[in-house]
Amino acid sequence: MAPGSPGSPGIRVGTRGSTLALTQTTTVAERVSGLAELPYALVRVRTEGDVLKGSLSQIGGTGVFVAALRDALLEERCDIAVHSLKDLPTLPAPGLTVASVPEREDVRDALCARDGLTLATLPDGARVGTGSPRRAAQLRAARPGLEVVDIRGNVDTRLGRVAGLVMGAPGDLDAVVLAAAGLRRLGREDAITELIDTDVMLPAPGQGALAVECRESEAMPHVREALAAYDHLPTRLAVTAERAVLLQLEAGCSAPIGALARIEGEDLALEAVVCSLDGRSILRRTRSARATDAVAAARLGLELAEELLASGAADIAPLNS
Structure with a gap:
């Protein structure tokens, strides 16, 4: 269903404003809307992670992308919120519950390199960008000769750092490593030069999965039933x-x-x-x-x-x- 007209009863779905977040949230909103037979409306919420600069470890970890959305739920400015599951702190938020974990996308990390290069064919000294200490450590373990560069920014910004991938972009790196799931959801598979085997790089816990959070006291039974139906048990386990x-x-x-x-x-x-x-x-x-x-x-x-x-x-x- 499309979002309802102003004033009509429906599901208010909280989301960050990035292109990837909006794409993920819209997919979830359409599915839950269809299952609940209710219209939906997106509620954009700006998080600290969208405002603050610096590496994730410096600004407080990936939980900075979550707190404002959780506040919006608790303050009843939205009815459900959609997160990348790997961004959720491991401890639950009082008053909230992860009511649905949809079926997972590709769990792997993806190398996006100039000239179709792979992890094995990148030359020693090549500059590879990532904002993740997990990816950086496993990159250094697999290819000690690479120079790992700390980067931030949305998907397009990161891809633009790779020489030749985005017209008119800086292109100061030889490659970046991103989550394959995000690239697939954005239709950017063409940028992937190698899906890194999990034997080489294990993903972050929850990578490729989404989490749909709501208040424990959610009053709309159709919404709770829809979220339960949308839950994918193998992914949740x-x-x-x-x-x-x-x-x-x-x-x-x-x-x-x-x-x-x-x-x-x-x-x-x-x-x-x-x-x-x-x-x-x-x-x-x-x-x-x-x-x-x-x-x-x-x-x-x-x-x-x-x-x-x-x-x-x-x-x-x-x-x-």
Whole structure:
């Protein structure tokens, strides 16, 4: 359904104002609107992450993209809010609940390089941009000869930093690394020169997934039912296990930690990596368990995190952030 006319009952959907956020939110809004048989209207919310400059670690981690949207929910300026799940802090917000986790997109990181280069064919000394300590550490581990450059900005801004990718843009880098999911949602797959294998670069916990948050006291039953129907259990189980690793490690969303869970037969298989910032120390562990609900998935993540800590994770990475 299209957004309703002014004054008509409907679903107010909170979103950040970036092109990617609007694209993701519109997809979710249309689906929930159709399931609930109610019109929707987008409510744009400007977050600290959209205003502040500097690296994510300097301005408070990826949670800076979430707080203003959560305030809008609690103040009843919107009924649901759509987040990139990897941006959500691991602790829930009082009064709010993640009512739906839709089916996940591609979990992998994508290299977008000049001249069709790949991670293996980039020459030593090539300048590769990323704003993620996790990506930076795994890049340094895989290719110690590369120069990793800290960057920020929206997708188009980052792609414009790569020589020859965007007409008239600076082109001062040889490549950037972005989430494949965001590029796909924006129809920018043409910029991808390599989908980086998860054996080389584990994604951030929750990468490729969206989270639809609402108030615990949400009064519109059609909306709650629609969100429940939109929830994708395999995705929810996977991201629950991944985020439990972060929670138990007491690590922030921007810590150099990757995690990925997959359904394998009747089991949930979870893999996690903890890296030193310079990429010289890498600790990688896997664990599987039967996980048919979120409690079992979370337990799997907590157990793997404990194994990582017992193996020296706290000595490798800056945790407790």
